[in-house]
Structures are given as C-alpha cells and as structure tokens.
Amino acid sequence: MSKIYNWAILGCGKIATKFANDLKLLPNAKLYAASSRNLERAQNFANDFGFEVAYGSYEEMVADKNVDVVYIATPHSFHHKHTLLCLKNKKAVLCEKAFAMNVHEVEEMIACAKDNNTFLMEAFWTMFQPSFNQAMEILNSGELGKLKIVRSDFAFNAPVLEDKRLYNPKLGGGSLLDIGIYPVFAALSSLGVPDTIKSFAEFSSTGTEESINIIFQYQNGEMANLTSSFSSYSPTQTEYLCEKGYLVLNPRWYTPTDITIWKEGGELRTIESQHREGFGYQYEAKHVMECLDSELIESPKMSWEMSMKLMGILDRIRIDAGIFFPDHDQELFF
Numbered sequence: 001m002s003k004i005y006n007w008a009i010l011g012c013g014k015i016a017t018k019f020a021n022d023l024k025l026l027p028n029a030k031l032y033a034a035s036s037r038n039l040e041r042a043q044n045f046a047n048d049f050g051f052e053v054a055y056g057s058y059e060e061m062v063a064d065k066n067v068d069v070v071y072i073a074t075p076h077s078f079h080h081k082h083t084l085l086c087l088k089n090k091k092a093v094l095c096e097k098a099f100a101m102n103v104h105e106v107e108e109m110i111a112c113a114k115d116n117n118t119f120l121m122e123a124f125w126t127m128f129q130p131s132f133n134q135a136m137e138i139l140n141s142g143e144l145g146k147l148k149i150v151r152s153d154f155a156f157n158a159p160v161l162e163d164k165r166l167y168n169p170k171l172g173g174g175s176l177l178d179i180g181i182y183p184v185f186a187a188l189s190s191l192g193v194p195d196t197i198k199s200f201a202e203f204s205s206t207g208t209e210e211s212i213n214i215i216f217q218y219q220n221g222e223m224a225n226l227t228s229s230f231s232s233y234s235p236t237q238t239e240y241l242c243e244k245g246y247l248v249l250n251p252r253w254y255t256p257t258d259i260t261i262w263k264e265g266g267e268l269r270t271i272e273s274q275h276r277e278g279f280g281y282q283y284e285a286k287h288v289m290e291c292l293d294s295e296l297i298e299s300p301k302m303s304w305e306m307s308m309k310l311m312g313i314l315d316r317i318r319i320d321a322g323i324f325f326p327d328h329d330q331e332l333f334f
C-alpha cells in the first residue's frame with residue numbers, strides 16, 4: 001500500500017488548475033497546500049480544489065515540513081529558480097515543461113537534486129500517456145518495419161498580448177519552448193538525438209519567435225519534420241512513417257488519444273483510447289509517487305538524461321534559428 005503524499009502547488013495559474021483536477025483522482029495524493037505570490041489567489045485556489053492550507057508566498061510553502069512533493073507551474077523562466085528553492089528545502093519536485101531555459105540551467109537543477117538527495121522530474125506528461133506508450137510499443141515491435149520519418153506539429157492561433165507569457169521574452173515566450181517542445185520530443189523519443197538540425201523561425205512584434213519549422217537528419221537516413229506556431233492552427237498530430245506502413249497519433253496527439261495504423265496490403269485500423277477520466281495529468285503524478293515509494297530521486301521513465309537531451313536539442317534549434325533569451329543565455333551564447 002502506497003504512502004499518502006502531501007502535494008503542494010507552486011503558482012496557481014492555468015495549468016495548475018488542470019493538474020489539481022487530476023490529482024484528485026489519485027487516492028494516495030493529498031491536496032495539501034496551494035501557494036501563490038498572492039494570498040487571496042492561493043486561498044481561492046485552495047477552496048476550489050480542497051487544498052488544506054494556502055500560502056501567500058512560495059517561500060512560506062517550502063518551509064512547511066508537511067509538504068512532501070511540489071508541482072511547479074510557473075512560466076519556464078522561473079523553473080530553475082523555483083526548482084532550486086524546493087530542492088534546497090528537501091521537497092520532491094515535479095516541474096512543468098519546458099524544464100528550464102537552457103541546458104546549463106537543467107544541469108544545475110540536476111546537481112541540486114543530487115546534492116540534496118531529493119527527487120526531481122520534468123512534468124513531460126506525454127511520456128506517461130497510455131496512447132503514446134502503446135504507439136511506442138507498436139513501433140518497437142517491428143510490425144511496421146523500420147521507422148524512417150517523423151512528422152509532428154502543434155499550433156494554435158494565439159493573439160499577441162505583450163504582458164502574457166506566450167509573447168513575453170522575459171517569461172520565455174515563443175512557440176518553441178511552449179508547444180514546439182512536443183514535436184521535438186516526438187522525434188527524440190522515437191529516433192534519438194539528431195545529427196543535423198535546420199530550423200527557420202518567424203518572429204512576432206514583441207520579438208519572440210512565433211512560428212518555427214525544424215528538420216532533423218540522422219546519419220542512418222532517418223528524418224523528422226516538426227512545426228509549431230502561435231499564428232495558425234494545425235491538426236496537432238504525429239505521424240510515424242515506416243518501411244511497411246505508418247502510425248498516426250491522432251489530434252491532440254500529446255494527450256490521451258486514438259491511434260491509427262495502416263500496414264502494406266491492409267485496411268486502416270484504429271485503436272481507441274481507453275482513457276476515461278480527467279485530462280491525463282494523473283499518469284505523471286502517479287508515477288512520481290511510485291518513484292517516491294521506491295525512494296528514487298530520479299525517474300527511470302522521464303530520466304534526467306532525457307530532459308538534458310531534450311533541452312540540448314532545443315538549445316541547438318534556437319542557435320540555428322537565432323532565438324535568444326538575453327536574461328538566461330549569457331553563458332550559453334555570448
């Protein structure tokens with residue numbers, strides 16, 4: 001029987017509401033603390049979801065001895081700072097994607113987890129979706145032959161609002177770290193780290209990247225074609241093109257979804273998603289508690305190596321496309 005874990009939320013914004021909703025589905029997760037820069041916001045959030053306590057600062061929350069694990073749901077530009085704050089106070093951390101702004105920040109976060117012997121994982125929820133995992137099993141079984149090309153996209157039309165996260169360079173704005181990270185993950189998780197990257201970006205009036213097209217090439221002939229954008233809509237699906245057929249993770253491919261398969265000489269076949277409850281954030285939260293039950297400080301599934309590779313590729317894409325975050329990239333690029 002698993003221990004009951006006291007969860008805390010750091011940053012009561014949009015994604016935190018969805019995550020808290022799904023946390024309620026897990027019997028061994030106690031919705032314990034909500035923390036915000038603003039006490040009233042924390043209290044409202046706590047009341048909405050049934051958290052026991054509310055804190056008007058993140059610092060007060062991490063000082064609470066009863067908190068076991070913190071879900072960090074602030075904009076990417078704060079992930080490094082807020083992760084270090086939690087780990088130094090010996091709180092296990094599940095931190096939203098993008099894990100940080102660049103690979104140096106990720107390295108420091110991992111070093112801090114080791115120094116404090118405390119659990120740290122990137123909240124890359126797609127890695128834990130049953131449909132994504134089923135697709136990987138089918139591809140790895142060899143049924144469709146060798147995987148040759150990955151095509152993946154994620155786009156929606158988001159109005160330019162300068163003070164909002166998506167277009168604010170100080171908050172890590174731009175489609176790449178927000179949604180382009182998913183197509184990059186689709187290629188990384190199936191084909192590995194690319195040998196060559198070419199990327200082409202368009203920029204918004206605030207100077208942040210608005211749309212990006214990325215091509216990966218691998219020495220043994222595989223390729224990936226990846227797109228993200230805040231200026232148009234896309235199906236938001238991932239296609240795995242193989243020698244004997246193809247597999248499609250249907251829209252919205254990074255969430256619980258149906259799978260379509262076509263094999264040489266056969267008919268199109270659909271595997272329906274078995275997911276019934278919640279948005280799909282419960283799978284990653286459940287995994288975190290399984291890791292804590294086993295006294296792990298690193299997830300065997302969403303490993304530190306995976307997060308380092310993902311961020312390393314995002315850095316390479318940004319260098320190629322000329323996307324810089326001056327507040328964070330000094331060490332990396334200048």
Ligand SMILES: NC(=O)c1ccc[n+]([C@@H]2O[C@H](COP(=O)([O-])OP(=O)(O)OC[C@H]3O[C@@H](n4cnc5c(N)ncnc54)[C@H](OP(=O)(O)O)[C@@H]3O)[C@@H](O)[C@H]2O)c1
Nearest residue numbers: 011012013014015016036037073074075076096097098165
């Ligand atoms: N996994 C997913 O499906 C998914 C989906 C959406 C977003 N995300 C990720 O989750 C993170 C948060 O996204 P979101 O859309 O929830 O963001 P958001 O609503 O714009 O902001 C999240 C919260 O961050 C806190 N915050 C702390 N300092 C801030 C500052 N200087 N400016 C703005 N907010 C600040 C605020 O909470 P308080 O005021 O309460 O302190 C704010 O409500 C991002 O890294 C994003 O990539 C993941």
